[in-house]
Amino acid sequence: MGEAIVVTSGKGGVGKTTSTANIGTALALLGKKVCLVDTDIGLRNLDVVMGLDNRIIFDIVDIATGNCRIEQALIKDKRFDQLYMIAAAQTKDKLALSTSAMQAIVHKLKMDFDYVLIDCPAGIEHGFRVAITGADQAIVVTTPEQAAVRDADRVIGLLEAEKIPPAKLIINRIRPHMVKNGEMLDIDDIISVLSLDLLGIVPDDEQVIKNANQGEPTVVKPDSKASQAYRNIARRIIGEPVPLMNLQEQSGFFKRMKKMMGLG
Amino acid sequence: MLTNTALEPAGQDYVTIKGIKNGLVFKLADDVHFDKVLDALAAKLGNGSSPFSSGAKVTAFVDYGNRELTPEIQDAVEKAFLAVGEIQVKVYQEAIEDDPVPNKLLPKAPYVYKGTVRSGQMVEHDGDVIIIGNVNPGAHIVASGDIYVFGRLRGYVHAGASGNVRAIVAAAYFEPIQVRIATVIRRSPEAYAHPAEMEFAHLEGDQMAVEKMSFLQHFQTLIMSDKAVI
Missing domain, CATH: 2.160.20.70 (Pectate Lyase C-like)
Structure with a gap:
């Protein structure tokens, strides 16, 4: 029996879909069998980020309404054998997916997969409630901005009311130089407000945008910092202790030598 | 909106019953999905200690809190009451309850x-x-x-x-x-x-x-x- 993890944030545009795609891919890289589920009915884009939009035949509403079996709606990733996704419906109404149908789908997926990652829509209405039902765990994504932190706080309150175990936090799009200059909320501030365990921090990286546009999750390419951050997050999810990455710019050879000699 | 009773982390109660002069007020939580509230209401009415099990004729006033009141919701609630017996169901309005004069001398519990x-x-x-x-x-x-x-x-x-x-x-x-x-x-x-x-x-x-x-x-x-x- 696998685990169902919902990725949520409250606010839109903080990186739920990107995080879902990358964490899922990173888990698949670690040899886990993973299914990504897009629940953003009407505004699906997980398939675009994964580069699988041309392979969709059936979607999650088709499963819910009995138009197809779950196996028929599973889209196999083009890079990894262990990675699948279920797309959201684009043309149907939000209310077409009920909580009970979602629960049944997640339950069935958990039988076959190690991890079921659920990409939650923005907001706290029907779509949110559908996405979190059936989840064993929650990941809350936020960015170092007041508005995003406040929405995350609201969502955490709602998750607590639904009796989902304490969520884990991902702080996305950190710009190290802005944090250093005090122009961005720093990580300790955010944790002190939200009082959650930190699952990982992801630096702002142009590579992520570039890769998303090419339909290629960033983690596939190991060279960027964001890629490394997502790989670390995946390793923490499977229970490996991985220290937080240092976001400061790489220091030069001389600086490192000085530091080693105790002069830095 | 959460009232302080609804904020209890464990054993959350979606339905609270309160007696007033001319009947009973059923306060339904407005911060959870309505299905859950309905289940909780059915459970409350169904169990033996329900206020209606004595057979006395009481009017039920339903307080929906901040929940948007649709005919479907009202229908479902009325059905839940009718399943127990001939009970008159009304929407609760603040004015129905005549507040007892608060005793200013007694300190209230924090x-x-x-x-x-x-x-x-x-x-x-x-x-x-x-x-x-x-x-x-x-x-x-x-x-x-x-x-x-x-x-x-x-x-x-x-x-x-x-x-x-x-x-x-x-x-x-x-x-x-x-x-x-x-x-x-x-x-x-x-x-x-x-x-x-x-x-x-x-x-x-x-x-x-x-x-x-x-x-x-x-x-x-x-x-x-x-x-x-x-």
Whole structure:
């Protein structure tokens, strides 16, 4: 029996879909069998980020309404054998997916997969409630901005009311130089407000945008910092202790030598 | 909106029953999915100790809180009652209940809340409120008495909400977005001096003052002897 993890944030545009795609891919890289589920009915884009939009035949509403079996709606990733996704419906109404149908789908997926990652829509209405039902765990994504932190706080309150175990936090799009200059909320501030365990921090990286546009999750390419951050997050999810990455710019050879000699 | 009873983390009750002069008020939680409330209502009515099991003729007033009232919701609730017997169901309006005259001489019990009060959550109580935990930005605390926060106060607080000008707001870390005492409102400064530790707000005339907690005892003595300028 696998685990169902919902990725949520409250606010839109903080990186739920990107995080879902990358964490899922990173888990698949670690040899886990993973299914990504897009629940953003009407505004699906997980398939675009994964580069699988041309392979969709059936979607999650088709499963819910009995138009197809779950196996028929599973889209196999083009890079990894262990990675699948279920797309959201684009043309149907939000209310077409009920909580009970979602629960049944997640339950069935958990039988076959190690991890079921659920990409939650923005907001706290029907779509949110559908996405979190059936989840064993929650990941809350936020960015170092007041508005995003406040929405995350609201969502955490709602998750607590639904009796989902304490969520884990991902702080996305950190710009190290802005944090250093005090122009961005720093990580300790955010944790002190939200009082959650930190699952990982992801630096702002142009590579992520570039890769998303090419339909290629960033983690596939190991060279960027964001890629490394997502790989670390995946390793923490499977229970490996991985220290937080240092976001400061790489220091030069001389600086490192000085530091080693105790002069830095 | 969460009332203080609904904020209990464990054993959350979606339906609370209260007796009034002309019947019973069923307060339905408005912050959870309606199906859950309906299940809880059916369970309450179904069990043997239900107020209707005695066969007495009572009217049920249903308080939907802030939930949007649609014909479907009303229908479902009425059906739940009819399943138990011939019960008259009405929508509860505040005016139906004639409040007993509050006994001003009896001090009201304080309400103690343990845990973080998060954005969008509200703790409301007739009396003093004590929060053991943080009050986050966007959270609301409303009390007819004083408010004490053992943690970081960063939300909206309203002490003395029913007009008590002697109410105070005290916090271990005092960084509220907005403080109201009785009818006086004070916005947060653009930035708090750090550390804003162990402070409390009180009224001096129609101005709000914030002082170190070490002054609190002196302030209380002044209030008791009615020497404070209020």
